[in-house]
Amino acid sequence: MRRRAVLGAGALTGALALAGCSGADSGDASGPARLSVSGAYMPQPVSADMAAGFLTITNKGGTRDELTAVTSDVAGRVTLHSTTGGAMTEKSSFAVPAHGRLVFASGGNHLMFERLKRAPKQGQTVSVKLTFAESGPLTVEMPVRSATYHPPTGH
Structure with missing residues (x-):
């Protein structure tokens, strides 16, 4: 059970990091002027x-x-x-x-x-x-x- 929690947390962290990267690359439609x-x-x-x-x-x-x-x-x-x-x-x-x-x-x-x-x-x-x-x-x-x-x- 502990192994599943660690793997789940790792997957969640990886997904959040990828989501952050893709948002930065594609530009935020409601972000500040650049x-x-x-x-x-x-x-x-x-x-x-x-x-x-x-x-x-x-x-x-x-x-x-x-x-x-x-x-x-x-x-x-x-x-x-x-x-x-x-x-x-x-x-x-x-x-x-x-x-x-x-x-x-x-x-x-x-x-x-x-x-x-x-x-x-x-x-x-x-x-x-x-x-x-x-x-x-x-x-x-x-x-x-x-x-x-x-x-x-x-x-």
Whole structure:
């Protein structure tokens, strides 16, 4: 009887460990936001005091988050903008949906670097800090590309 109890406890422990591993690998549908950034770039500014920035924020978690602020040492201010029907509108935040993406792309949502402290040149990088409502901040090194750069992914 004691042997059966030990074997039963061992089997239960093994099953719990496997269940924990599979949950971690497949992602928890109701877990916290898990944010990452890809495709970040800044076209070399054509203006002395303003530049644009583009990137994609991916959320592999089960909870939405919100991009609430962006800062950079290259600009006095970084603002968030949407573009709809050719009209640009400043926004105070953007939602990052659970299991989704927030895309900042030419002709759409974008970052505006205002009051540039220096003119970023092609080949340099610009450090950008993204602040979220729930998740910790993310710092991204944004490469400066040619003014006419169009990424192969379309953003």
